[in-house]
Amino acid sequence: MIVERIEVYRLDVPLTDPFEISLGTKHEAENLLVRVETDSGTVGWGEAAPLEPITGETIDSAIETAKAGVSVLEGRDLRNRRSIVTDLEAALPGAVSARLALETALYDAYCRERDISLAECFGGSPGPIRTDLTVSIVDPDTAAAEAESALEAGFDELKVKVGGDVSADIERVAAVREVAPNAGVKVDANQGWQPKEAIQFAHEARTRGLDLTLLEQPVHRDDVRGLKRVTEAVRIPVAADEAVFTPTDAHRIAASGAADVINIKAAKSGLTDGAAIAEIARGANLEVMIGCMLESALGLHASAHLVAGLGGFSYVDLDGNLSFERNVADVTVGPTLETRGPGHGIVPDPSMVPDTPE
Structure with a gap:
Protein backbone atom coordinates (compact mmCIF):
# COMPACT_ATOMS: atom_id res chain seq x y z
CA MET A 1 0.00 0.00 0.00
CA ILE A 2 2.84 2.37 -0.85
CA VAL A 3 1.93 5.68 -2.52
CA GLU A 4 3.80 5.74 -5.82
CA ARG A 5 2.28 8.58 -7.82
CA ILE A 6 0.10 11.64 -7.14
CA GLU A 7 -1.49 13.97 -9.67
CA VAL A 8 -3.45 17.18 -9.11
CA TYR A 9 -6.04 18.37 -11.62
CA ARG A 10 -8.30 21.38 -12.00
CA LEU A 11 -12.01 20.69 -12.49
CA ASP A 12 -14.18 23.56 -13.77
CA VAL A 13 -17.88 22.83 -14.30
CA PRO A 14 -20.45 25.53 -15.20
CA LEU A 15 -23.63 25.69 -13.14
CA THR A 16 -27.08 25.64 -14.69
CA ASP A 17 -28.05 28.67 -12.56
CA PRO A 18 -26.05 31.14 -10.49
CA PHE A 19 -25.74 30.07 -6.84
CA GLU A 20 -26.05 33.08 -4.54
CA ILE A 21 -25.49 33.16 -0.79
CA SER A 22 -24.79 36.05 1.57
CA LEU A 23 -21.04 35.71 0.87
CA GLY A 24 -21.29 36.02 -2.92
CA THR A 25 -22.42 34.36 -6.14
CA LYS A 26 -20.91 31.39 -8.00
CA HIS A 27 -21.45 30.74 -11.71
CA GLU A 28 -19.29 27.62 -11.93
CA ALA A 29 -17.71 25.04 -9.68
CA GLU A 30 -13.94 25.55 -9.56
CA ASN A 31 -12.65 22.42 -7.88
CA LEU A 32 -9.49 20.38 -7.61
CA LEU A 33 -9.09 16.64 -8.09
CA VAL A 34 -6.31 14.49 -6.69
CA ARG A 35 -5.38 11.09 -8.07
CA VAL A 36 -3.29 8.75 -5.89
CA GLU A 37 -1.78 5.55 -7.34
CA THR A 38 -0.14 2.87 -5.21
CA ASP A 39 2.65 0.45 -6.05
CA SER A 40 0.05 -2.23 -6.83
CA GLY A 41 -1.68 0.02 -9.39
CA THR A 42 -4.68 0.84 -7.17
CA VAL A 43 -6.04 4.34 -7.77
CA GLY A 44 -7.85 6.60 -5.30
CA TRP A 45 -9.55 9.91 -6.04
CA GLY A 46 -10.17 12.99 -3.90
CA GLU A 47 -11.88 16.32 -4.51
CA ALA A 48 -12.31 19.69 -2.83
CA ALA A 49 -14.24 22.86 -3.67
CA PRO A 50 -12.41 25.88 -2.22
CA LEU A 51 -14.51 28.96 -1.49
CA GLU A 52 -12.32 31.90 -0.57
CA PRO A 53 -14.76 33.69 1.80
CA ILE A 54 -15.02 30.49 3.85
CA THR A 55 -11.84 28.45 3.39
CA GLY A 56 -9.50 31.34 2.58
CA GLU A 57 -8.31 29.58 -0.58
CA THR A 58 -8.76 30.31 -4.26
CA ILE A 59 -8.74 27.45 -6.73
CA ASP A 60 -5.25 28.45 -7.85
CA SER A 61 -3.83 28.62 -4.33
CA ALA A 62 -5.47 25.32 -3.39
CA ILE A 63 -3.97 23.58 -6.40
CA GLU A 64 -0.49 24.93 -5.67
CA THR A 65 -0.77 23.93 -2.02
CA ALA A 66 -1.96 20.44 -2.94
CA LYS A 67 1.04 20.08 -5.24
CA ALA A 68 3.28 21.13 -2.36
CA GLY A 69 1.64 18.44 -0.21
CA VAL A 70 2.52 15.68 -2.67
CA SER A 71 5.90 15.17 -1.01
CA VAL A 72 4.15 14.33 2.28
CA LEU A 73 2.36 11.38 0.65
CA GLU A 74 4.96 10.00 -1.76
CA GLY A 75 6.43 6.73 -0.58
CA ARG A 76 4.11 6.49 2.43
CA ASP A 77 2.31 3.33 3.53
CA LEU A 78 -1.44 3.94 3.40
CA ARG A 79 -1.98 1.69 6.40
CA ASN A 80 -0.56 4.59 8.42
CA ARG A 81 -3.20 6.97 7.11
CA ARG A 82 -3.83 8.74 10.43
CA SER A 83 -0.19 9.70 10.80
CA ILE A 84 -0.16 10.83 7.17
CA VAL A 85 -3.16 13.09 7.81
CA THR A 86 -1.40 14.50 10.88
CA ASP A 87 1.67 15.24 8.78
CA LEU A 88 -0.48 16.90 6.11
CA GLU A 89 -2.04 19.16 8.74
CA ALA A 90 1.42 20.15 9.97
CA ALA A 91 2.79 20.72 6.48
CA LEU A 92 -0.24 22.60 5.10
CA PRO A 93 -1.69 24.63 7.98
CA GLY A 94 -4.93 26.36 7.09
CA ALA A 95 -5.09 24.80 3.63
CA VAL A 96 -8.29 22.86 4.27
CA SER A 97 -9.26 22.32 0.63
CA ALA A 98 -5.86 21.09 -0.49
CA ARG A 99 -5.66 18.75 2.51
CA LEU A 100 -9.15 17.39 1.95
CA ALA A 101 -8.48 16.43 -1.67
CA LEU A 102 -5.25 14.67 -0.70
CA GLU A 103 -6.79 13.02 2.37
CA THR A 104 -9.84 11.74 0.47
CA ALA A 105 -7.67 10.29 -2.28
CA LEU A 106 -5.48 8.41 0.19
CA TYR A 107 -8.54 7.06 2.08
CA ASP A 108 -10.10 6.00 -1.22
CA ALA A 109 -6.93 4.23 -2.34
CA TYR A 110 -6.59 2.49 1.05
CA CYS A 111 -10.17 1.22 0.93
CA ARG A 112 -9.85 0.06 -2.67
CA GLU A 113 -6.69 -1.85 -1.73
CA ARG A 114 -8.66 -3.53 1.06
CA ASP A 115 -11.82 -3.89 -1.11
CA ILE A 116 -13.96 -2.18 1.54
CA SER A 117 -16.19 0.87 1.51
CA LEU A 118 -15.09 4.19 2.94
CA ALA A 119 -17.97 3.92 5.43
CA GLU A 120 -16.27 0.89 6.97
CA THR A 339 -23.25 4.94 -1.31
CA ARG A 340 -21.34 1.81 -2.19
CA GLY A 341 -17.72 0.67 -2.25
CA PRO A 342 -14.98 0.06 -2.74
CA GLY A 343 -13.74 3.36 -1.34
CA HIS A 344 -16.24 6.15 -1.88
CA GLY A 345 -17.43 4.33 -4.98
CA ILE A 346 -16.87 7.15 -7.50
CA VAL A 347 -14.43 7.07 -10.42
CA PRO A 348 -14.46 10.22 -12.55
CA ASP A 349 -15.52 10.00 -16.17
CA PRO A 350 -12.21 10.25 -18.11
CA SER A 351 -13.75 12.96 -20.29
CA MET A 352 -14.11 15.17 -17.21
CA VAL A 353 -10.47 14.86 -16.15
CA PRO A 354 -8.00 17.15 -17.98
CA ASP A 355 -5.42 15.41 -20.13
CA THR A 356 -2.56 17.04 -18.23
CA PRO A 357 -2.25 17.44 -14.47
CA GLU A 358 -1.38 20.83 -13.00
Whole structure:
Protein backbone atom coordinates (compact mmCIF):
# COMPACT_ATOMS: atom_id res chain seq x y z
CA MET A 1 0.00 0.00 0.00
CA ILE A 2 2.84 2.37 -0.85
CA VAL A 3 1.93 5.68 -2.52
CA GLU A 4 3.80 5.74 -5.82
CA ARG A 5 2.28 8.58 -7.82
CA ILE A 6 0.10 11.64 -7.14
CA GLU A 7 -1.49 13.97 -9.67
CA VAL A 8 -3.45 17.18 -9.11
CA TYR A 9 -6.04 18.37 -11.62
CA ARG A 10 -8.30 21.38 -12.00
CA LEU A 11 -12.01 20.69 -12.49
CA ASP A 12 -14.18 23.56 -13.77
CA VAL A 13 -17.88 22.83 -14.30
CA PRO A 14 -20.45 25.53 -15.20
CA LEU A 15 -23.63 25.69 -13.14
CA THR A 16 -27.08 25.64 -14.69
CA ASP A 17 -28.05 28.67 -12.56
CA PRO A 18 -26.05 31.14 -10.49
CA PHE A 19 -25.74 30.07 -6.84
CA GLU A 20 -26.05 33.08 -4.54
CA ILE A 21 -25.49 33.16 -0.79
CA SER A 22 -24.79 36.05 1.57
CA LEU A 23 -21.04 35.71 0.87
CA GLY A 24 -21.29 36.02 -2.92
CA THR A 25 -22.42 34.36 -6.14
CA LYS A 26 -20.91 31.39 -8.00
CA HIS A 27 -21.45 30.74 -11.71
CA GLU A 28 -19.29 27.62 -11.93
CA ALA A 29 -17.71 25.04 -9.68
CA GLU A 30 -13.94 25.55 -9.56
CA ASN A 31 -12.65 22.42 -7.88
CA LEU A 32 -9.49 20.38 -7.61
CA LEU A 33 -9.09 16.64 -8.09
CA VAL A 34 -6.31 14.49 -6.69
CA ARG A 35 -5.38 11.09 -8.07
CA VAL A 36 -3.29 8.75 -5.89
CA GLU A 37 -1.78 5.55 -7.34
CA THR A 38 -0.14 2.87 -5.21
CA ASP A 39 2.65 0.45 -6.05
CA SER A 40 0.05 -2.23 -6.83
CA GLY A 41 -1.68 0.02 -9.39
CA THR A 42 -4.68 0.84 -7.17
CA VAL A 43 -6.04 4.34 -7.77
CA GLY A 44 -7.85 6.60 -5.30
CA TRP A 45 -9.55 9.91 -6.04
CA GLY A 46 -10.17 12.99 -3.90
CA GLU A 47 -11.88 16.32 -4.51
CA ALA A 48 -12.31 19.69 -2.83
CA ALA A 49 -14.24 22.86 -3.67
CA PRO A 50 -12.41 25.88 -2.22
CA LEU A 51 -14.51 28.96 -1.49
CA GLU A 52 -12.32 31.90 -0.57
CA PRO A 53 -14.76 33.69 1.80
CA ILE A 54 -15.02 30.49 3.85
CA THR A 55 -11.84 28.45 3.39
CA GLY A 56 -9.50 31.34 2.58
CA GLU A 57 -8.31 29.58 -0.58
CA THR A 58 -8.76 30.31 -4.26
CA ILE A 59 -8.74 27.45 -6.73
CA ASP A 60 -5.25 28.45 -7.85
CA SER A 61 -3.83 28.62 -4.33
CA ALA A 62 -5.47 25.32 -3.39
CA ILE A 63 -3.97 23.58 -6.40
CA GLU A 64 -0.49 24.93 -5.67
CA THR A 65 -0.77 23.93 -2.02
CA ALA A 66 -1.96 20.44 -2.94
CA LYS A 67 1.04 20.08 -5.24
CA ALA A 68 3.28 21.13 -2.36
CA GLY A 69 1.64 18.44 -0.21
CA VAL A 70 2.52 15.68 -2.67
CA SER A 71 5.90 15.17 -1.01
CA VAL A 72 4.15 14.33 2.28
CA LEU A 73 2.36 11.38 0.65
CA GLU A 74 4.96 10.00 -1.76
CA GLY A 75 6.43 6.73 -0.58
CA ARG A 76 4.11 6.49 2.43
CA ASP A 77 2.31 3.33 3.53
CA LEU A 78 -1.44 3.94 3.40
CA ARG A 79 -1.98 1.69 6.40
CA ASN A 80 -0.56 4.59 8.42
CA ARG A 81 -3.20 6.97 7.11
CA ARG A 82 -3.83 8.74 10.43
CA SER A 83 -0.19 9.70 10.80
CA ILE A 84 -0.16 10.83 7.17
CA VAL A 85 -3.16 13.09 7.81
CA THR A 86 -1.40 14.50 10.88
CA ASP A 87 1.67 15.24 8.78
CA LEU A 88 -0.48 16.90 6.11
CA GLU A 89 -2.04 19.16 8.74
CA ALA A 90 1.42 20.15 9.97
CA ALA A 91 2.79 20.72 6.48
CA LEU A 92 -0.24 22.60 5.10
CA PRO A 93 -1.69 24.63 7.98
CA GLY A 94 -4.93 26.36 7.09
CA ALA A 95 -5.09 24.80 3.63
CA VAL A 96 -8.29 22.86 4.27
CA SER A 97 -9.26 22.32 0.63
CA ALA A 98 -5.86 21.09 -0.49
CA ARG A 99 -5.66 18.75 2.51
CA LEU A 100 -9.15 17.39 1.95
CA ALA A 101 -8.48 16.43 -1.67
CA LEU A 102 -5.25 14.67 -0.70
CA GLU A 103 -6.79 13.02 2.37
CA THR A 104 -9.84 11.74 0.47
CA ALA A 105 -7.67 10.29 -2.28
CA LEU A 106 -5.48 8.41 0.19
CA TYR A 107 -8.54 7.06 2.08
CA ASP A 108 -10.10 6.00 -1.22
CA ALA A 109 -6.93 4.23 -2.34
CA TYR A 110 -6.59 2.49 1.05
CA CYS A 111 -10.17 1.22 0.93
CA ARG A 112 -9.85 0.06 -2.67
CA GLU A 113 -6.69 -1.85 -1.73
CA ARG A 114 -8.66 -3.53 1.06
CA ASP A 115 -11.82 -3.89 -1.11
CA ILE A 116 -13.96 -2.18 1.54
CA SER A 117 -16.19 0.87 1.51
CA LEU A 118 -15.09 4.19 2.94
CA ALA A 119 -17.97 3.92 5.43
CA GLU A 120 -16.27 0.89 6.97
CA CYS A 121 -13.27 3.04 7.90
CA PHE A 122 -15.62 4.98 10.18
CA GLY A 123 -17.40 2.04 11.74
CA GLY A 124 -20.44 1.50 9.54
CA SER A 125 -21.57 0.17 6.20
CA PRO A 126 -22.70 1.93 3.02
CA GLY A 127 -26.36 2.62 2.42
CA PRO A 128 -28.73 5.22 1.00
CA ILE A 129 -28.30 8.74 2.37
CA ARG A 130 -31.05 11.31 1.79
CA THR A 131 -30.19 14.97 1.32
CA ASP A 132 -32.07 18.22 1.27
CA LEU A 133 -32.05 20.67 -1.65
CA THR A 134 -30.88 24.27 -1.32
CA VAL A 135 -32.72 27.32 -2.61
CA SER A 136 -30.26 30.19 -3.02
CA ILE A 137 -30.88 33.92 -2.57
CA VAL A 138 -33.48 34.53 -5.26
CA ASP A 139 -36.78 36.38 -5.48
CA PRO A 140 -39.84 34.74 -3.86
CA ASP A 141 -41.40 33.60 -7.15
CA THR A 142 -38.19 31.90 -8.21
CA ALA A 143 -37.79 30.38 -4.75
CA ALA A 144 -41.31 28.95 -4.94
CA ALA A 145 -40.70 27.53 -8.41
CA GLU A 146 -37.45 25.90 -7.27
CA ALA A 147 -39.19 24.42 -4.24
CA GLU A 148 -41.99 23.01 -6.39
CA SER A 149 -39.43 21.41 -8.72
CA ALA A 150 -37.64 19.92 -5.72
CA LEU A 151 -40.84 18.37 -4.41
CA GLU A 152 -41.60 16.92 -7.83
CA ALA A 153 -38.10 15.39 -7.85
CA GLY A 154 -38.79 13.66 -4.54
CA PHE A 155 -37.12 16.00 -2.04
CA ASP A 156 -38.87 16.37 1.31
CA GLU A 157 -36.24 18.55 2.99
CA LEU A 158 -35.36 22.06 1.76
CA LYS A 159 -32.78 24.62 2.83
CA VAL A 160 -33.27 28.30 2.02
CA LYS A 161 -30.36 30.73 1.90
CA VAL A 162 -30.88 33.94 3.87
CA GLY A 163 -28.60 36.45 5.60
CA GLY A 164 -29.48 39.69 3.84
CA ASP A 165 -32.41 42.03 4.37
CA VAL A 166 -34.60 40.34 6.98
CA SER A 167 -37.89 41.30 5.31
CA ALA A 168 -36.75 39.98 1.93
CA ASP A 169 -35.47 36.81 3.57
CA ILE A 170 -38.81 36.25 5.30
CA GLU A 171 -40.69 36.62 2.03
CA ARG A 172 -38.40 34.11 0.30
CA VAL A 173 -38.89 31.55 3.06
CA ALA A 174 -42.63 32.19 3.15
CA ALA A 175 -42.86 31.56 -0.59
CA VAL A 176 -41.09 28.23 -0.15
CA ARG A 177 -43.24 27.26 2.81
CA GLU A 178 -46.45 28.10 0.90
CA VAL A 179 -45.70 25.60 -1.87
CA ALA A 180 -44.07 23.07 0.50
CA PRO A 181 -46.29 23.00 3.59
CA ASN A 182 -45.23 19.47 4.59
CA ALA A 183 -41.50 19.69 3.86
CA GLY A 184 -38.82 20.26 6.44
CA VAL A 185 -37.43 23.77 5.90
CA LYS A 186 -34.06 24.96 7.21
CA VAL A 187 -32.49 28.39 6.69
CA ASP A 188 -28.81 29.26 6.36
CA ALA A 189 -27.54 32.81 6.83
CA ASN A 190 -23.86 32.07 6.10
CA GLN A 191 -22.79 34.63 8.76
CA GLY A 192 -24.88 37.35 7.12
CA TRP A 193 -26.64 38.87 10.14
CA GLN A 194 -25.96 40.64 13.39
CA PRO A 195 -27.46 38.83 16.41
CA LYS A 196 -30.39 41.24 16.66
CA GLU A 197 -31.26 40.62 12.99
CA ALA A 198 -31.17 36.85 13.47
CA ILE A 199 -33.45 37.12 16.49
CA GLN A 200 -35.77 39.44 14.55
CA PHE A 201 -35.90 36.94 11.68
CA ALA A 202 -36.69 34.04 14.01
CA HIS A 203 -39.44 36.05 15.72
CA GLU A 204 -41.04 37.07 12.41
CA ALA A 205 -40.79 33.51 11.07
CA ARG A 206 -42.56 32.21 14.18
CA THR A 207 -45.22 34.93 13.92
CA ARG A 208 -45.82 33.95 10.29
CA GLY A 209 -46.05 30.27 11.24
CA LEU A 210 -43.19 29.25 8.93
CA ASP A 211 -42.23 26.29 11.14
CA LEU A 212 -38.47 26.17 10.55
CA THR A 213 -36.38 23.17 11.62
CA LEU A 214 -32.94 24.84 11.74
CA LEU A 215 -31.22 28.25 11.72
CA GLU A 216 -27.68 27.79 10.44
CA GLN A 217 -24.75 30.12 11.22
CA PRO A 218 -26.72 33.33 11.65
CA VAL A 219 -23.75 35.51 12.69
CA HIS A 220 -20.06 35.92 11.91
CA ARG A 221 -18.02 32.84 12.71
CA ASP A 222 -15.83 34.71 15.23
CA ASP A 223 -18.83 36.04 17.15
CA VAL A 224 -19.32 33.09 19.48
CA ARG A 225 -20.98 35.31 22.09
CA GLY A 226 -23.42 36.56 19.45
CA LEU A 227 -24.13 32.99 18.34
CA LYS A 228 -24.85 32.02 21.95
CA ARG A 229 -27.14 35.05 22.28
CA VAL A 230 -29.17 33.92 19.28
CA THR A 231 -29.28 30.31 20.48
CA GLU A 232 -30.63 31.36 23.85
CA ALA A 233 -33.18 33.80 22.38
CA VAL A 234 -34.89 31.71 19.69
CA ARG A 235 -36.86 28.48 19.66
CA ILE A 236 -35.45 27.23 16.35
CA PRO A 237 -32.40 24.95 16.78
CA VAL A 238 -29.27 26.94 15.88
CA ALA A 239 -26.32 25.39 14.04
CA ALA A 240 -22.68 26.43 14.07
CA ASP A 241 -21.17 26.00 10.60
CA GLU A 242 -18.36 28.37 9.63
CA ALA A 243 -17.58 28.72 13.34
CA VAL A 244 -16.30 25.12 13.42
CA PHE A 245 -13.32 24.02 11.33
CA THR A 246 -11.41 21.95 13.89
CA PRO A 247 -12.07 19.74 16.92
CA THR A 248 -10.83 22.65 19.04
CA ASP A 249 -13.51 24.89 17.51
CA ALA A 250 -16.15 22.25 18.22
CA HIS A 251 -15.05 22.02 21.84
CA ARG A 252 -15.27 25.82 22.21
CA ILE A 253 -18.82 25.91 20.80
CA ALA A 254 -19.89 22.97 22.97
CA ALA A 255 -18.28 24.29 26.16
CA SER A 256 -19.84 27.74 25.75
CA GLY A 257 -23.30 26.43 24.85
CA ALA A 258 -23.24 28.62 21.75
CA ALA A 259 -25.24 26.29 19.46
CA ASP A 260 -27.60 23.34 19.43
CA VAL A 261 -26.12 21.70 16.32
CA ILE A 262 -22.67 21.46 14.73
CA ASN A 263 -22.45 21.33 10.95
CA ILE A 264 -19.54 19.10 9.96
CA LYS A 265 -18.23 19.76 6.46
CA ALA A 266 -15.37 17.74 5.05
CA ALA A 267 -14.60 20.93 3.10
CA LYS A 268 -13.73 22.65 6.39
CA SER A 269 -12.42 19.81 8.53
CA GLY A 270 -11.46 16.85 6.38
CA LEU A 271 -12.65 13.31 7.01
CA THR A 272 -10.52 12.39 10.02
CA ASP A 273 -11.17 15.59 11.97
CA GLY A 274 -14.80 15.53 10.82
CA ALA A 275 -15.24 12.22 12.63
CA ALA A 276 -13.55 13.69 15.72
CA ILE A 277 -15.90 16.69 15.68
CA ALA A 278 -18.90 14.37 15.51
CA GLU A 279 -17.75 12.62 18.68
CA ILE A 280 -17.19 15.93 20.48
CA ALA A 281 -20.69 17.09 19.52
CA ARG A 282 -22.31 13.89 20.69
CA GLY A 283 -20.39 13.96 23.94
CA ALA A 284 -21.86 17.41 24.55
CA ASN A 285 -25.40 16.28 23.59
CA LEU A 286 -25.36 18.42 20.46
CA GLU A 287 -26.90 17.25 17.21
CA VAL A 288 -24.73 16.89 14.12
CA MET A 289 -25.25 17.92 10.53
CA ILE A 290 -23.25 17.24 7.38
CA GLY A 291 -22.86 19.98 4.78
CA CYS A 292 -21.02 20.61 1.56
CA MET A 293 -19.62 23.19 -0.84
CA LEU A 294 -20.05 22.87 -4.62
CA GLU A 295 -18.49 19.41 -4.81
CA SER A 296 -19.25 16.93 -7.56
CA ALA A 297 -20.58 13.44 -6.87
CA LEU A 298 -17.06 12.41 -5.90
CA GLY A 299 -16.76 14.74 -2.92
CA LEU A 300 -20.41 14.37 -1.96
CA HIS A 301 -20.23 10.59 -1.87
CA ALA A 302 -17.13 10.75 0.31
CA SER A 303 -19.12 12.84 2.80
CA ALA A 304 -22.11 10.50 2.48
CA HIS A 305 -19.84 7.59 3.44
CA LEU A 306 -18.83 9.56 6.55
CA VAL A 307 -22.53 9.83 7.43
CA ALA A 308 -23.11 6.13 6.77
CA GLY A 309 -20.03 5.17 8.76
CA LEU A 310 -20.65 7.31 11.83
CA GLY A 311 -24.46 7.36 11.85
CA GLY A 312 -26.60 9.68 13.94
CA PHE A 313 -26.68 12.73 11.67
CA SER A 314 -29.86 14.75 12.19
CA TYR A 315 -29.48 16.92 9.09
CA VAL A 316 -27.93 16.10 5.71
CA ASP A 317 -27.11 18.77 3.12
CA LEU A 318 -25.17 17.09 0.31
CA ASP A 319 -26.68 18.66 -2.81
CA GLY A 320 -23.69 20.58 -4.18
CA ASN A 321 -23.73 18.89 -7.59
CA LEU A 322 -27.43 19.30 -8.36
CA SER A 323 -26.86 22.45 -10.41
CA PHE A 324 -23.86 21.13 -12.38
CA GLU A 325 -24.26 21.23 -16.17
CA ARG A 326 -22.37 17.91 -16.23
CA ASN A 327 -21.57 15.53 -13.43
CA VAL A 328 -18.15 14.04 -12.91
CA ALA A 329 -19.52 10.48 -12.86
CA ASP A 330 -22.58 8.55 -13.99
CA VAL A 331 -24.69 8.67 -10.83
CA THR A 332 -28.37 9.27 -10.19
CA VAL A 333 -28.93 12.90 -9.25
CA GLY A 334 -31.71 13.33 -6.72
CA PRO A 335 -32.61 13.24 -3.03
CA THR A 336 -30.82 9.94 -2.34
CA LEU A 337 -27.10 9.30 -2.57
CA GLU A 338 -26.54 5.59 -3.09
CA THR A 339 -23.25 4.94 -1.31
CA ARG A 340 -21.34 1.81 -2.19
CA GLY A 341 -17.72 0.67 -2.25
CA PRO A 342 -14.98 0.06 -2.74
CA GLY A 343 -13.74 3.36 -1.34
CA HIS A 344 -16.24 6.15 -1.88
CA GLY A 345 -17.43 4.33 -4.98
CA ILE A 346 -16.87 7.15 -7.50
CA VAL A 347 -14.43 7.07 -10.42
CA PRO A 348 -14.46 10.22 -12.55
CA ASP A 349 -15.52 10.00 -16.17
CA PRO A 350 -12.21 10.25 -18.11
CA SER A 351 -13.75 12.96 -20.29
CA MET A 352 -14.11 15.17 -17.21
CA VAL A 353 -10.47 14.86 -16.15
CA PRO A 354 -8.00 17.15 -17.98
CA ASP A 355 -5.42 15.41 -20.13
CA THR A 356 -2.56 17.04 -18.23
CA PRO A 357 -2.25 17.44 -14.47
CA GLU A 358 -1.38 20.83 -13.00
